[in-house]
Amino acid sequence: MGGSTMSRVMLAALVVAAAALGASPAQAATTVVCHLQGTTTRLNPLPQVQGGSGWMDIDGPSSCSWDGAPPVAGYMTMHGTYSNISCMLTGSWTGTLYVNAGGRAAGAYYTVNFVGGAGVLRTTGGTVGGGNFNIRPADTNSITFGGVPADCVSKLAGIGAVAFQA
Secondary structure, eight states, X not given: OOHHHHHHHHHHHHHHHXXXXXXXXXXXXXXXXXXXXXXXXXXXXXXXSBOOEEEEEEEEEEEEEETTOOOEEEEEEEEEEEEEEETTTEEEEEEEEEEEETTEEEEEEEEEEEETTEEEEEEETTOOEEEEXXXXXXXXXXXXXXXXXXXXXXXXXXXXXXXXXX
C-alpha cells in the first residue's frame, strides 16, 4: 500500500473509531479526526545516540473531519518535550497538539511512545482520544567526536492520524 493509500485507510479507521466516541448533545463535544504530517522545526538540544531529553516542535499539513463531516485541508503543530532512549526513534514525546482546518481549530494534550519509529499517540488531560504517529529521520547530523556520532538526527519527519473530542 502506498503512503497516500495507507493514510486514507488510517483516516477512515479513525473516523469509524471517532463515531464510537459518540459525543452526546449533553456533552456538546466536537469529535475531531485528523491525518497529520510534518517535519521538526525545533529539536533542542539535538538528540544523542542514547539518552537525553529536550524540546521539540513539529509542523505540517493536516486534513481533519469535524463531527463526521468530510475532511478539509489544514495545518497541524505539535509542541512539547522529548525523552530519548535511542536516536529519537525509541522514546517519548509529551506536549500539545493543535489542528486548524476548514476555518476551525482544536487542541489536545498528548503523549506519544515510540519504538523503532512507530508511535502510539494518546490524548491526555481529560481529552478522550488517540491514534498513531510514526517518525523517521529526515536528515542525519554529521557531527562526530573521535569518529563517533555525537547527535543522531537533526530533523525528523512524521505521519499519523488522531481522533479526539475537543
